Amino acid sequence: MADRAAVGGGKALGRGDDLGQAGAPLLIEVAWEVCQQLGGIYTVIRSKIPAMVKRWGGRYLVVGPYDPAVSPGEFEECAPPEGLAAVLEDLQREGVEAHYGTWLVTGKPRTILLRPGSVQSRLAEAKYLIWEHHQIGLPGDDGLINQVVSFGVAVQQFLRSMVARLGSTRPLIAHFHEWMAGTALPEIRHERLPLATVFTTHATSLGRYEAMTDPWFYDHLAQVPWEADARRFNIEPQVRLERAAAQSADVLTTVSEITGMECEHLLGRRPDLILPNGLNLERFVAMHEFQILHRDYKARIGRFVMAHFFPSYSFDLDRTLYFFSAGRLEYRNKGFDLTIEALARLNARMKRERIDKTVVFFLITKAPQRSINPEVLRCRALLADMHDTCDAIRDQIGEALFVAAAKAELPQFEELVTETMRLRLRRMIHTWKTERLPFIVTHDLVDDVHDEVLNQIRRCQLFNRAEDPVKVVYHPDFVTPSNPLFGIDYDQFVRGCHLGIFPSAYEPWGYTPLECVARGIPAVTSDLSGFGSYLVRHMPDYQRRGLFVVHRRSNSYEASAEELANWLLDFTRLERRDRISLRNAVESSADHFDWSNLGEHYAKAHDLALEKAGR
Numbered sequence: 001m002a003d004r005a006a007v008g009g010g011k012a013l014g015r016g017d018d019l020g021q022a023g024a025p026l027l028i029e030v031a032w033e034v035c036q037q038l039g040g041i042y043t044v045i046r047s048k049i050p051a052m053v054k055r056w057g058g059r060y061l062v063v064g065p066y067d068p069a070v071s072p073g074e075f076e077e078c079a080p081p082e083g084l085a086a087v088l089e090d091l092q093r094e095g096v097e098a099h100y101g102t103w104l105v106t107g108k109p110r111t112i113l114l115r116p117g118s119v120q121s122r123l124a125e126a127k128y129l130i131w132e133h134h135q136i137g138l139p140g141d142d143g144l145i146n147q148v149v150s151f152g153v154a155v156q157q158f159l160r161s162m163v164a165r166l167g168s169t170r171p172l173i174a175h176f177h178e179w180m181a182g183t184a185l186p187e188i189r190h191e192r193l194p195l196a197t198v199f200t201t202h203a204t205s206l207g208r209y210e211a212m213t214d215p216w217f218y219d220h221l222a223q224v225p226w227e228a229d230a231r232r233f234n235i236e237p238q239v240r241l242e243r244a245a246a247q248s249a250d251v252l253t254t255v256s257e258i259t260g261m262e263c264e265h266l267l268g269r270r271p272d273l274i275l276p277n278g279l280n281l282e283r284f285v286a287m288h289e290f291q292i293l294h295r296d297y298k299a300r301i302g303r304f305v306m307a308h309f310f311p312s313y314s315f316d317l318d319r320t321l322y323f324f325s326a327g328r329l330e331y332r333n334k335g336f337d338l339t340i341e342a343l344a345r346l347n348a349r350m351k352r353e354r355i356d357k358t359v360v361f362f363l364i365t366k367a368p369q370r371s372i373n374p375e376v377l378r379c380r381a382l383l384a385d386m387h388d389t390c391d392a393i394r395d396q397i398g399e400a401l402f403v404a405a406a407k408a409e410l411p412q413f414e415e416l417v418t419e420t421m422r423l424r425l426r427r428m429i430h431t432w433k434t435e436r437l438p439f440i441v442t443h444d445l446v447d448d449v450h451d452e453v454l455n456q457i458r459r460c461q462l463f464n465r466a467e468d469p470v471k472v473v474y475h476p477d478f479v480t481p482s483n484p485l486f487g488i489d490y491d492q493f494v495r496g497c498h499l500g501i502f503p504s505a506y507e508p509w510g511y512t513p514l515e516c517v518a519r520g521i522p523a524v525t526s527d528l529s530g531f532g533s534y535l536v537r538h539m540p541d542y543q544r545r546g547l548f549v550v551h552r553r554s555n556s557y558e559a560s561a562e563e564l565a566n567w568l569l570d571f572t573r574l575e576r577r578d579r580i581s582l583r584n585a586v587e588s589s590a591d592h593f594d595w596s597n598l599g600e601h602y603a604k605a606h607d608l609a610l611e612k613a614g615r
Helices: 041-060 082-093 117-133 145-168 178-191 205-212 217-223 225-232 236-248 257-267 289-311 336-352 372-407 419-434 452-459 488-498 511-518 531-537 557-573 576-593 593-612
Strands: 026-031 060-065 073-076 100-105 108-114 172-177 196-201 251-254 320-326 360-366 369-372 444-445 469-473 499-501 523-526 547-550
Touching: 026 041, 026 117, 026 178, 041 060, 041 172, 060 145, 082 100, 082 108, 082 145, 100 172, 100 511, 100 523, 108 145, 117 145, 117 178, 117 236, 145 172, 145 178, 145 225, 145 289, 145 320, 172 178, 178 236, 196 257, 196 593, 205 236, 205 257, 217 257, 225 236, 225 593, 236 257, 236 593, 251 257, 251 452, 251 557, 251 593, 257 531, 289 320, 289 372, 289 488, 289 576, 320 336, 320 488, 320 557, 336 360, 336 557, 369 372, 372 419, 452 469, 488 511, 499 511, 499 557, 511 523, 511 576, 523 531, 523 557, 531 547, 547 557, 576 593
Parallel strands: 026 060, 026 172, 060 108, 172 196, 196 251, 320 360, 320 499, 360 469, 499 523, 523 547
Antiparallel strands: 073 100, 100 108, 369 444
């Protein structure tokens, strides 16, 4: 490791034109997801930036790893200001490859990306010091561990230079997100660098694994043997690094009360503060147009539904509701199992009560698949061809009808359409119809025999039969504008649906229901998610606001499935006017979750860190 005394010789930082007001605190946020979209933390960091830039101005920097294959797509490199140029020169002398520029997102924050590979030669020494100082043994052949430890070395070197050049001119706060960015924290603490530190865990590494295998995880949390279980799940290095980061920071935070319980028992420290996740709602604001957008995107989804189902049988799209669930393919953690079970019960009750509506449920996730089912694609293409043909017939009829009316004639349909066009339409309809049932899966799965989602759909006999009011579409890929089945992006897809269903069994926060709220769409969550527990604690009138919390923490799986099925049944009974009122209620609640409000929690964490560090 470089001698700290040898780093940062020369001109000190602190110029007002470089890093904001001289003498005021400087905030550096470090995250593995800066400039690379890997999961929910990317949404947290990215959506929060406008609020952070507004509060901190030029005194705000984000730091992440530089990946030459990914970073250039989200990062614009440019010449650094004078003070930061000196820091980058320090890093270059120490062999750390650093890039300065702006992250190409709303707010365009100052960004420094450090290439982990540039310090590979120090990896063995870094692992030795982690063992020597913290008794954490790290494997030599784990690519991810090697990357994050190398990144930690680069971050530590960067902070050394910042501290050396700042001297005593201004306080410095370093805020680390998750263990992959926090590997520098234990050594920062050991070295006693004079800066204030915050560590935010968005989910504990061990908690995610425990929840997948134990449906009563939170009841058993206090008795979890964390060391033995970390070894059992083969994640001991990650867990030990995470615990060391949590215990080294001046301030430990997490995103919800329920994850705070995990911190206390699995990381050995109770969080100092809770930092609930928000959204930058300016991205979603549609003024008074969100009802119009819902109608327009619902029609786009309706085109997919026609292509997928109408070759086999048809139903009234005006009396059809679109439900969806989305998220990583964590079958139980994301509540896919509970959702499918509740939909099966809803299907039976709608048939029994003769409710004259149809529910089409979309399950959107990323599962191993080869390609889109060719027959699904063929039907989509046939529908497009049919639409073009009908447009041509409409134009032909319109002109012929106009001429006939001018002659004071009232012609028959056969007189207005040419025989060629009628024959074309007849052949198209014949090709269009099929005797098979509509497909459940839109893609060719790599292993449909062992796919947990598909197997439960089979067990529940949700086979998309004509007599079943609940239909299922399992789409094992992301919804994007380039997707030929929908042709819209995920935001637009959400706006076109009537309800999002996310009754997670493990969800430290839960952005998917919050994204529904931001778009004025009712949503289901659970009290085992951070978002759900936040609603219960802070918005007890959530149901009036178009939100529903499934009680899973104190209920059996059976009781939770019944509760969800009952609420879904009530939702299907709503008429159009009721659903519009509910969407208005959801939309009016969205401002509560804007970062302009929830960002105050981050401000408290940073103030507390400065106080604890004596800065």
